[in-house]
Amino acid sequence: MSYLGPKVHIDLHQLKKNYQLVKNEVGEIPIMATVKANAYGHGAVKVSKALEEEGVRYLAVFTIDEGIELRDAGIKTDIFIYAKFDPTRIEEASKYNLTLNISSFDDLKALKAHNGNAVKVHLKIDTGMTRLGVPLEQAEAFLKEANQLNSIELEGLYSHFATADEGDLSYANSQLSKFNEVVKIAKKLDIYPTFIHCSNSGAILNVKESRFNMVRAGMLLYGAFPSDEVPQELPIKPVMTFTAPVVEIRDVKAGTHISYGGVYTTKSDTRIAVVQAGFADGVPRPWYIDGFVKFKDQNFKITGRICMDQLMIDIGSADIQYGDEVLIFGSNEHGSIDINHIAKKIDSTSYVLVTAIGIRPKRVY
Numbered sequence: 395m396s397y398l399g400p401k402v403h404i405d406l407h408q409l410k411k412n413y414q415l416v417k418n419e420v421g422e423i424p425i426m427a428t429v430k431a432n433a434y435g436h437g438a439v440k441v442s443k444a445l446e447e448e449g450v451r452y453l454a455v456f457t458i459d460e461g462i463e464l465r466d467a468g469i470k471t472d473i474f475i476y477a478k479f480d481p482t483r484i485e486e487a488s489k490y491n492l493t494l495n496i497s498s499f500d501d502l503k504a505l506k507a508h509n510g511n512a513v514k515v516h517l518k519i520d521t522g523m524t525r526l527g528v529p530l531e532q533a534e535a536f537l538k539e540a541n542q543l544n545s546i547e548l549e550g551l552y553s554h555f556a557t558a559d560e561g562d563l564s565y566a567n568s569q570l571s572k573f574n575e576v577v578k579i580a581k582k583l584d585i586y587p588t589f590i591h592c593s594n595s596g597a598i599l600n601v602k603e604s605r606f607n608m609v610r611a612g613m614l615l616y617g618a619f620p621s622d623e624v625p626q627e628l629p630i631k632p633v634m635t636f637t638a639p640v641v642e643i644r645d646v647k648a649g650t651h652i653s654y655g656g657v658y659t660t661k662s663d664t665r666i667a668v669v670q671a672g673f674a675d676g677v678p679r680p681w682y683i684d685g686f687v688k689f690k691d692q693n694f695k696i697t698g699r700i701c702m703d704q705l706m707i708d709i710g711s712a713d714i715q716y717g718d719e720v721l722i723f724g725s726n727e728h729g730s731i732d733i734n735h736i737a738k739k740i741d742s743t744s745y746v747l748v749t750a751i752g753i754r755p756k757r758v759y
């Protein structure tokens with residue numbers, strides 16, 4: 395059966411190359427690969443299997459359900475759950491060998507009541523993100539209390555940066571010095587977690603002293619830099635390419651309104667192609683203002699507002715036929731459209747754009 399709709403092409407070879415590049419960058423330090431949110435839209439099972447083949451030390455997802463999906467698909471690698479600990483799901487976490495995020499005294503209290511197999515946990519300290527985690531001032535009491543629990547295996551200690559991908563690293567450095575304090579406290583208490591970690595992609599490139607003995611890489615693996623304020627020497631390349639077919643071509647006169655709101659009017663007689671992909675598929679709606687798609691080596695302006703399922707482009711006299719696939723972002727043999735360029739133009743980020751890819755586009759690996 396032929397398929398006439400949006401496609402997301404995922405280059406697993408490139409994913410593996412990016413992984414090896416990050417691995418070379420961090421040397422012997424093990425990598426926790428972040429595959430939450432369907433591996434940033436790339437497909438969690440396929441991506442996790444590919445990284446498992448490369449020998450990744452840990453995977454990280456957000457929810458227990460995401461972890462179970464990977465286990466059901468046969469993933470054996472350790473899996474960390476970033477989400478707030480849910481005491482009602484300890485048994486499942488233990489059954490599926492998922493490692494839990496423990497980030498409050500209440501979490502410890504709930505774990506005290508657990509008397510099944512010990513669950514693996516990483517303790518989270520908040521050093522300035524102000525999301526999950528115990529503040530530095532309570533870290534000593536938190537570590538002591540956790541260390542006394544028989545129901546857990548205290549495998550990790552970690553924190554998370556708020557600004558590690560920015561040019562001004564003063565806040566990130568203040569977070570790092572707080573985290574160093576926590577590591578000192580752990581030593582003083584004779585607590586030696588196997589994994590101490592706080593580096594995300596930004597910190598891997600920007601705050602090298604924060605690597606400790608594990609790094610949590612996400613965006614770099616998918617081939618995009620977390621911002622344009624980090625060093626860009628690592629030759630990673632995007633894993634995802636988004637395309638969609640032309641499904642209709644029509645001749646229009648000068649002065650024709652196109653799409654919702656009639657905010658775009660043709661300046662001359664031309665041809666308009668309807669492309670079957672819209673904001674429900676992950677084409678960012680605000681992109682219509684400056685946006686374009688590519689066919690072969692030519693760019694074609696998006697005309698008028700992007701609809702839920704379709705968008706229109708001005709193709710003039712170009713040789714484009716029904717069924718031809720245009721490039722929305724990513725790259726093919728003719729060229730590329732950089733997702734970071736789109737993100738910048740619409741005041742968004744590559745994280746938002748890749749995770750916005752809907753369930754409808756067919757993933758091609």
Ligand SMILES: Cc1ncc(COP(=O)(O)O)c(C=O)c1O
Binds near residue numbers: 593596614
């Ligand atoms: C706790 C935590 N660690 C690591 C990451 C990976 O971040 P990045 O994709 O910037 O490497 C994330 C992603 O948001 C996260 O929430």
